[in-house]
Structure formats: structure tokens, C-alpha cells
Amino acid sequence: MLPLRTLLPAVLLAALPLLQAHADEHLIERGRYLVQISGCNDCHTSGYLMAPGKVAETDWLKGDNLGWYGPWGTTYPSNLRLVLPRLSESQWLALARQANYRPPMPNQTLHHMTDEDLRAIYQLVKHLGPAGEPAPMALPPGDMPEGPVVMFPMPPAASK
Template sequence: MSAKRRFALNSLLASLLVCSPCAFADEAQLERGRYLVNIGGCNDCHTAGYLMAPGSIPESEWLKGDRLGWSGPWGTTYPSNLRLLLPYLSESQWLTLARNANYRPPMPNDKLHIMTDEDLLAIYRLVKHLGPAGEPAPAALPPGQTPPAPVVLFPTPPAD
């Protein structure tokens, strides 16, 4: 074998040895992100139709937001399209956003607050892996404004 050919083969083997653990680590993080998105209930709101057919919505449709509104004393909120937001944030920006989350109901802000940085970054990397897709969610409506259908209606809590 010529020296040139041996060098090329050694270079290829070296790149495989370097990349394989990276690819494994990347896939492990993506799997962790998938797991967290599922157990954290992210798909329940941020993936159209997921609550009606859990497990049957393809991953390519995940986290693109929904036009189903959540209406209550706070007004009406719509699940944002995470695929149009997260890919444009740095990891640091995402961590800051998640740690300071104070969104209107039914967003479980407390879940983001208690996740580890590793958990939040696994979700971030999954969303980046899925890539930008879909349309922006409708803008939130203030209390008293009638939302266009459909909505999930939360009752006003009883007074103390």
C-alpha cells in the first residue's frame, strides 16, 4: 500500500474514531430530549392533535404550536411554535429563557424551573435537530376578548 493511500486510510479511521463517540453522544442527547418532551407534556400543548392521538403524531410534526386556545381569567393563550423559536436562540439564551419562564396558564413554568441544565439542553438540541417548521401561533388575547374557536375553557376559580 502506498504511503499516500495509507495516510488517507489512517485519516479516515481517525475521523471515524473521533466522530463515532460524538454521534453517539448526540443521539443520546436527542433520545433524552424526546423522553423529556414526552414525559414533560410539551407535546400535549405544543403539538397539534397530540392529546387526541398520543404517540401517533410523527416526530416531524412535533412542537410546531397549535391554534387550539387555552382560555380563562388570564385571557386566551396559544401554544407557541417552539420550532420557530429555539433554533434561533443560543444555548445560553435558551437556558435564561427557561429559567425565567413566567408564561400565562396553562404553561407549567415550574417544570422548566426545576429541570437541570442538561435536561433543558437536551430539549433544546432536539428542537434544533427537528429544525424550523410550521407557522407562528396566534397572538394571546386579553381577558374579556372572545377568542375564535376552538378553545379549552378554564373556569374562574372560586373566590376565597
């Protein structure tokens, strides 16, 4: 009979994939929660803003053709399912920490998230897998988009 000190490392080594799968599932579940409460789906998932909770998870985060028009031009929510898989986790963390996207992207939301939160979102997107088409390119101020947009008013003129 083998002594316990010989068997213990083998048992732990055999259990490692199960522990890793549980840790990954926990991160994915946390990512689901964060994507829903932080508003990621509101813009990056077509139709979600008008029917929260009714868009299938398989359609989440594929971007949208609905433009956001304002003094900055027109922006379109990117397809995170195509963008994030091209990045390593550390590249995603750096990108999120330096986020300075045009409105209506709430850059400060990414800045306030913990590394664990950002990793969870990254793991969810990787779990969902690549899907969909790239979002339209942003348009500069003054260029009118062809498709539907949400129009933001111009800010009031500064008083002298």
C-alpha cells in the same frame, strides 16, 4: 514504523466526530423522552393530547391553534420549532430558568429540569428543524377568541 505516541493523537482526533455524533444522538434521544413524559407535546403538538403517540415526530412541537382561555385571557402553545432555533443554547437555558408564562404553561416543570434535560430538549428541537407557522398571539382577558378553546373556570371569589 511510527511510534504509538505519534499515532494515538491522530486516531483520537479522527474518532472525535464519531464520539460527538454519539453524544448528540444521546441528547436527542433524551430530548424525545422528556418531551413525551413532561407533557410538551400535549400542548405544543396539534392533536397529540387526543391521540398520544400517534402524531408523527415530524409534526411535533409546531404549536397549535387551540387556545387556552381563562382569567388570564387566551394563550396559544408556541411553535417551539420556530422559537428555539433563534436562540443559542445558553439563551434557551436562561429563558427556561426564568419561565413565567401564562397558564396553562407549567413553568415549574422547566424550573425543575436539569441543565442537561433542557439541553436535550433544545437539541431535539434543533434536530427536528424549523417547521410550521407561528402560533396565534395571546389575547388579553375579556377578548373572546374566534377559534376553538379549552375554557378554564373562573376561580371562586375570595371570601372577606
